Amino acid sequence: MTERQSPGRYESPTERMQAWTEGSTLHIRFNNVAKHNALSVDMWQAVPPLLAQAEKDDGIRLVVFSGAGDKAFVSGADISQFEDMRAAREAVKVYEAMAEEALMSIYRCAKPTLASIRGYCIGGGVNVAISCDIRICADDAVFGIPAARLGLGYRLSALKNLVNLVGVGAAKDLFFTARRIDAAEAKSLGLVTRTASVDKLPELLAEYTMAMDQNAPLTIYAGKRIMQEILKDDADLDGEMCRQLILDCFNSEDYAEGRRAFMDKRKPVFRGK
Incomplete structure (x- = not known):
């Protein structure tokens, strides 16, 4: 992997979230093993600042979310905190705002994000994924x-x-019945894109970390932003921004490097500039 500048170490504000880097990948791991990585308040609160740091870090090309242990990605919210955080109306507003901020920070993150899932992925875990x-x-x-x-x-x-x-039909099925589905059905519905045996999951993840490290980050960023616009209503779609993102790619040093590498029959070295 190519060397890049990083602004410093990633330190989670709570022991129930772990954060570390491997090459150009930031790993964020839910670490509440005793409760199958159920999401506590401090875990929700840890996500936005870690992603904010990653967005400013030129050395990070991918953010990977996973769960500690071998039983769960995230088994839902920590219901032991419901009485304090969700029993009263004002507490509900605070809790929902906190969870919303964490989830939207993932959705809106400028860097690509990936959920690597083992075991239970329930409720809030599905929302993270x-x-x-x-x-x-x-x-x-x-x-x-x-x-x-x-x-x-x-x-x-x-x-x-x-x-x-997954589409409105499958969404209603899963939500109305509250039934659980296995990896094979999740893939058939499009809830996940690829599956692997437990022992092969690290190998599958490595495909993505390598691809994100080698591919052009400006192109990936532009593609992610444009796809987010596509999901909006036509009246809200910012076509001018999409056109500018495309022009930024063509005007970049990375595009020049990609052309040179193609002519030289070598792998390009993209720097996100």
């Missing part, structure tokens, strides 16, 4: 959205992400 750009999973993964069994209201952004990803 579908906020990411790419989802891969091991064949032991289990997915479910149990809101209808808990009487919870579900935020608009989460349901919009789900509908955009």
Whole structure:
């Protein structure tokens, strides 16, 4: 991998979230193993600042979310905190705003994001995963959205992400029934893009870390932003911004490097400039 400048170490504000870099990849790991990585308040709060640091870091090309241990990616919200955080109306507003900020920071992150999933991916875990750009999973993964069994209201952004990803029919099926599905069905629905056996998941993840390290970051950034615009209503779509993003790619040093590398029959070295 090519050397790039990084502004410093990544330090999570809570021990229940781990953060470290490997080459051009930032890893963020949910670390609440005793509760199958259920999301506590401090875990939600740790996500936005870590992503904000990654966005300013020219050395980071990909952010990978995973779960500690071998039982779960994220098994949902930590319901032991519900009485404090969701019992009263004002507490509900605070909790929902905090979760929304964390999920939207993933969805809007300028860098590509990937969920690498093992075991349980339930409720809030599904929301984290579908906020990411790419989802891969091991064949032991289990997915479910149990809101209808808990009487919870579900935020608009989460349901919009789900509908955009799997379609309204499959979204209604999963949400209304609250049933759990395995990795094979998740792939057939488009909830995840690729699956692997447990022992091969690291190898599959390595394909993505290598691809993001080698491919042109400005092109990936432009593609991500334009695809986000495509999902908007036509009246809200910013066509001028999309055109400018394309021009920025053609005017970049990376485009010149890509052309030279093609002519020289070698791999390009992109610097995101």
